[in-house]
Amino acid sequence: MSNFSAKIIVDAKEKTLAIFDSINTDNDFYPENPTKTNISFDKKITISVESDHMPHLRANLNSTLRLIQASYDSIESVKI
Template sequence: MTLNFSAKITVDAKDKTKAIFDSVNTDNEFYPENPVKTKIKLDKKIIISVESEHLPHLRANLNSTLRLIQASNDSIESVKI
């Protein structure tokens, strides 16, 4: 028996949502061999859905994705005039 673990995260960054989505989704698209099934979509908010057979992989993927979102947000904030 194989257990699947999954998580769904929604991020609303107001006016920065599209820019953050573009940044994070690009990273996701260039890592097709990712052992965690990761879907990132934009529908007014960023919706991240992840699924894995291994809980540590799921956790690591979520941590990385959330760190990328935070870094993107911080980068945008640092250049605001």
């Protein structure tokens, strides 16, 4: 069991699935991630992160939250 963990739930209404697809792809292509990260979708995005080291946990959360914000902003910028 890891020493540190965090769980974040994101609800971006109609944009949630598009954001999930964007951030989950990044997680799938980074298998050597030093944290145990699980991203799931069930009407909302649930991100669970576990790590033995607090700096790794913090870095992973910061990166994931920035990706969510960038995805949301990108969707908003092309809004018609």
